[in-house]
Amino acid sequence: MGNQVEKLTHLNYKEVPTADPTGMDRDEGPRIGVSYIFSNDDDELEQQQDSVHDLGGEHPALQPYDPQLHEVECSVYYRDECIYQKSFAEEDTLPEEGDEGGGGHLSTYTPENLLNRCKPGDLVEFVCQAQYPHWVVYVGDFQVVHLHRLEVVNSFLTDASQGRRGRIANQLYRYKPLSPAVVVRNALEQVGCKDRDLSWRNSECFAAWCRYGKREFKIGGELRIGKQPYRLQIRLGDKRSHTLEFQSLEDLIMEKRRNDQIGRAAVIQELSSHLQAAEEEEEEDEDHHHPGAQTAVE
Numbered sequence: 001m002g003n004q005v006e007k008l009t010h011l012n013y014k015e016v017p018t019a020d021p022t023g024m025d026r027d028e029g030p031r032i033g034v035s036y037i038f039s040n041d042d043d044e045l046e047q048q049q050d051s052v053h054d055l056g057g058e059h060p061a062l063q064p065y066d067p068q069l070h071e072v073e074c075s076v077y078y079r080d081e082c083i084y085q086k087s088f089a090e091e092d093t094l095p096e097e098g099d100e101g102g103g104g105h106l107s108t109y110t111p112e113n114l115l116n117r118c119k120p121g122d123l124v125e126f127v128c129q130a131q132y133p134h135w136v137v138y139v140g141d142f143q144v145v146h147l148h149r150l151e152v153v154n155s156f157l158t159d160a161s162q163g164r165r166g167r168i169a170n171q172l173y174r175y176k177p178l179s180p181a182v183v184v185r186n187a188l189e190q191v192g193c194k195d196r197d198l199s200w201r202n203s204e205c206f207a208a209w210c211r212y213g214k215r216e217f218k219i220g221g222e223l224r225i226g227k228q229p230y231r232l233q234i235r236l237g238d239k240r241s242h243t244l245e246f247q248s249l250e251d252l253i254m255e256k257r258r259n260d261q262i263g264r265a266a267v268i269q270e271l272s273s274h275l276q277a278a279e280e281e282e283e284e285d286e287d288h289h290h291p292g293a294q295t296a297v298e
Contacts, residue, residue: 006085009214012278014289022173023284032060033268040296062236063202065108065127065129065165066188067088067106067107067108067127068088069105069264070127070129071086071260071263071264072086072196072234072235072259072263072264072267073086073087073088073089073128073234073255074086074232074233074234074235074256074259075087075232075233075235076230076231076232076233076249076252076256077230077231077233078229078230078249079229082234083084083173083174083175084099084172084173084174085172085174085236086106086172088104088106103133104234105167105168107165107167108127108165108166109165109166110143110165110166111157111158111161111164111165111166112158112274113165114141114161114166114167114168115157115158118138118157118168119136119180119213120138120139120140120141120180120181120183120184121137121177121178121179121183121184122137122138122168122170123135123136123137123138123168123169123170123207123208123210123211124136124137124138124144124157124166124167124168124169125166125172125204126160126161126162126165126166127164127165127166127167127260128164128165129262129263130261130262130263131164132202132257132260132261133203133204133260134146134148134160134162134164134203135169135203135204135206135207136155136157136160136203136207137156137183137184137186137187137201137207137209137210137211138157138261139142139184139187139188142156142157142158143155143156143157144156144157144160145187145188145190145191145210146160146203146206146207147198147200147202147203147205147206147207148160148203150192150194150198151192151193151195151197152187152191152192152193152194152198152206153191154188154191169207170211172292173211173212175206175212175214176212176239177211177212177214178211178212183210183211186209186211186213187207187210188208190206190210197221198219199218200217200219201219201250201253201254202253202254202257204253204257205217205218205253207251216248216249217249217250217253218248218250219250220251220279221248221249222247222249222250223249224247224248225247226247227247228245228247229245229247230245230246230248230249230251230252231243231244231245231246232244232245232246232252232255232256234259234271235273236268236271242271242274284296
């Protein structure tokens with residue numbers, strides 16, 4: 001806990017927290033998500049996965065990757081405001097040569113192809129089956145700044161990719177971005193920051209903070225008290241979804257990244273099992289509280 005209190009001193013309270021424009025707070029009953037307050041940086045696990053995951057004898061990054069097959073469609077809400085969305089329903093443009101993922105903003109490209117598309121201040125998300133997504137900030141001259149192995153480092157984009165395909169991720173979060181020059185400056189000023197001096201739990205939180213400047217992306221940026229204002233809505237099918245609630249954006253991002261790591265099929269199976277168990281429990285409760293109704297049907 002002392003580490004969390006220490007992190008509060010790293011915050012710049014000129015960074016404006018997310019505000020609810022409507023002032024509304026729905027009192028619905030989605031499942032409450034887990035808190036990751038004592039969790040390790042999930043990006044630190046990426047290197048372990050490289051050595052322990054053996055998918056058919058090939059490195060995961062070398063296998064064909066289909067975003068619509070492996071990735072989880074979801075939306076993130078702060079109260080009633082959508083602040084993040086990943087949806088393949090919006091992918092209605094024709095794919096270009098070398099694209100994977102439908103040709104829209106969720107299409108993935110080789111690192112070499114990305115170099116022709118990136119502009120300073122862009123966020124890039126590298127994706128691969130059975131791995132956490134890795135986010136970087138493109139700062140120009142073929143270079144990126146990113147949180148890697150508990151240190152903010154400056155690397156060439158092709159090296160940071162580790163062979164994975166990637167996409168420009170500017171459109172996923174719906175916050176108003178800072179100017180490209182400020183985004184680049186934010187990233188470069190943090191190079192060399194490591195270990196206990198870090199204010200971000202993973203590469204996504206770091207990259208998003210550089211682009212949007214919001215303290216919610218920092219460790220301890222929000223107090224975990226009261227109601228859960230953040231909702232992660234996970235799409236299970238054409239007309240089915242499941243919602244988890246969180247007290248902080250930081251916790252929600254950790255859960256979202258865990259879903260990306262285990263993959264779409266595992267997430268759907270996990271949630272389907274939970275929903276089935278919950279439905280059976282509700283039926284048992286109804287039978288227990290209304291035995292007369294069951295007898296009447298019989």
